[in-house]
Amino acid sequence: MSVLLLPTGCGLSFGTSHTTHDDARALPYPDQVERVGWEWRPPEGTRVIGTVPVPTGVAVVLDDGYVVLAGDTGEELWEYRAEAAALAAYASRDGEYLALEVEESETGSLLLRFDSSTGEILEESARDEAGGDDAGVDDSSFHRSVDEGTMVVRSSAGPALTALSLETGDPVWTREEPAECTTTDGLNSSTDDAIVLDDVVVEAFTCAPSVVRDFAYTREEGDVVISGLVGRDLRTGEELWRFEEDFGVVAFQSIDxxxxxxxxxxxxxxxxxxSPNILFDVSTGEVIGEWEGAVTGVLEDGSVVVWYARDGEYRREAPGGTTLATLPNPAEAVPDTSDVTGLGAGDSIVLAEGVVNSGEHSLGPDAEIWFHGWDSGDDPVVIDVSQVGAEDTEARPSITAVPGAVVLDYAGAATTAVRCFWDSPDHSLTTAGFTASWRDGHTPG
Incomplete structure (x- = not known):
């Protein structure tokens, strides 16, 4: 472990704290969880913006930088905190790319790219103009559509898609117009969303007679609506694959x-x-299958876990639809189905041996999380999480699987906490505030 405390230059009054960890080890994802393993709370005066899985555990994105915790113990492995100099954070979804933009002068900034396991600074890039306007990282300046030093930006006013170099701030490539439909002529198109996965930019688009960007649309009787995805090369913007779905004359609300x-x-x-959930392999554009229920995860053997709200059960199915296992969900653990699009699927994390569910009972003084094993019948493991996040009964937690743990993050709480769930008494540790659970296992998906 090494520690470096630095004053900043250019007459600025804030300081920087940087520690590294040379002996960090990569961890497997958990197979199952049974109890609270550790807790971690952020330093006083800071706020948790989000969490990112990294090979050694979880990177906690703070409003002033990063703290990375070991998934199995909650130990603080490394940190980089820039106090008031922090402007923006950038993280790929797999955590391999982790960067922080900090104020360097009154007119420019410095982009720092880290080894996400050790905290070593791999690269420093000076930028003439800061990418963030305000001091401190927040939801708007924490960017996930990022990989290999490139960020993809969608705009309703300018180009439909732009890939920006994070090192320079300059465009790598630009798509001035939204993707066009190829199955029907005479329709206008809109780029509605874009994410980056596996070096592929997935552009979601809609085509309709009078569609404009951001779903501004007035449907006329007999209008045809096309919804589609285009996979693009992150480095060039070149189209790699395409999928289009004809919704015919159904209400445009479905696409919205x-x-x-x-x-x-x-x-x-x-x-x-x-409409059915459609599952894609973004590396090839292959449609793995369609399901009437909410697809919540893909296991290492290729089987798909689906939540069927009407039946109150999870099913593990082959891509062809054959049911391999069924998990009746106790009534108390039914996911929140107020989101008709996701059918509550966002409350569930799929592990190799079962499902972790927060549902509607993860709030307030009696908060609980359930783990439902495929072989456990109707009896889930109930994990008491009432002591974390209880200060703010309206705070909505999120759960994320990371190497070594499943993390419960009360990022919206007045007193933020991150908790880890696991089942091994040999690894029990409570620090000042995250919670996680774990058991040795395999990476889901």
């Missing part, structure tokens, strides 16, 4: 309620109101 949900660095599910 579409969402893209990454399940792994390869798997993406498209959820649309009143």
């Amino acid at each position: 309620h579409r969402s893209l949900a990454p399940l792994s660095d390869r798997h993406l599910v498209v959820r649309t109101l009143n």
